[in-house]
Amino acid sequence: MSHRSPLPDVDIPDVPLTTYVLGSAGERADKTALIDGPTGRVMTYGELDQATRRLAGGLQAKGFGKGDVLAIMAPNLPEYAVVFHGVAMAGGTITTINPSYTEREIHHQLEDAGATLLVTVPGTLETASAAAKGTGVTEVCVIGQAEGTPSLEDWMGEPLSAQVPVTGDDVVALPYSSGTTGLSKGAFYHHFRSKEELLEAIAARFARESLGFIQALQADTQLDALRRLNLLLSLGRDWKREHIAELKACTKATGSRVPAGASP
Numbered sequence: 001m002s003h004r005s006p007l008p009d010v011d012i013p014d015v016p017l018t019t020y021v022l023g024s025a026g027e028r029a030d031k032t033a034l035i036d037g038p039t040g041r042v043m044t045y046g047e048l049d050q051a052t053r054r055l056a057g058g059l060q061a062k063g064f065g066k067g068d069v070l071a072i073m074a075p076n077l078p079e080y081a082v083v084f085h086g087v088a089m090a091g092g093t094i095t096t097i098n099p100s101y102t103e104r105e106i107h108h109q110l111e112d113a114g115a116t117l118l119v120t121v122p123g124t125l126e127t128a129s130a131a132a133k134g135t136g137v138t139e140v141c142v143i144g145q146a147e148g149t150p151s152l153e154d155w156m157g158e159p160l161s162a163q164v165p166v167t168g169d170d171v172v173a174l175p176y177s178s179g180t181t182g183l184s185k186g187a188f189y190h191h192f193r194s195k196e197e198l199l200e201a202i203a204a205r206f207a208r209e210s211l212g213f214i215q216a217l218q219a220d221t222q223l224d225a226l227r228r229l230n231l232l233l234s235l236g237r238d239w240k241r242e243h244i245a246e247l248k249a250c251t252k253a254t255g256s257r258v259p260a261g262a263s264p
Contacts (some may be wrong), residue, residue, distance in 0.1 A: 025049035055086030056159030071115040073097035091164030106131035
């Protein structure tokens, strides 16, 4: 048996993905947006927004825009978000490459995706550069420093003041599958549809991990988490009874109120 929230569907703003994600960055300029786990390095919302706009401006100055594809092959770093949203703001498409891929696998994805620009890190630069030969890639840069190769900072330009106009049919991301049954295959993610998928992913995680997630928070934050969960439930998706039972159990333990209509 499943449960459906009695609340009305959430009105998802009809705006591109990056506009949606960074829309309130100015209000949170001094707050932490991203933390690099290994080093503890912090990037604030203001820094993320500014770097995104500068990269978008730099890419546009290179002639990069709608219909163009940039590939990123890097581990989880704050700059990964800068590259992703910089490409999105410039109206282009980003294809994400697994840093553990072999030269052959990288070459296939670059060629299949039609990438013209490639961003990587010093540790994978040699393999990535070799893989780019014979593809449409014309320029490569690194996050960090590598002798003889431009850095991501070198690609920065005048900050783009606004998102390049895009439509619901414009592709923002082109990730590839693991290639279990052969070479990896691309999947299209569009600017407007990606917001809905983002909210669905957050809601699914809350529903699946609500007990452990909420118990790990302080009391004041627990209430905020429940409010968010209540909002996400109102997306109109169906949630299994056991997820709601988990939520009810943990809210009983903390004295918080179960969201309206969420009781099994």
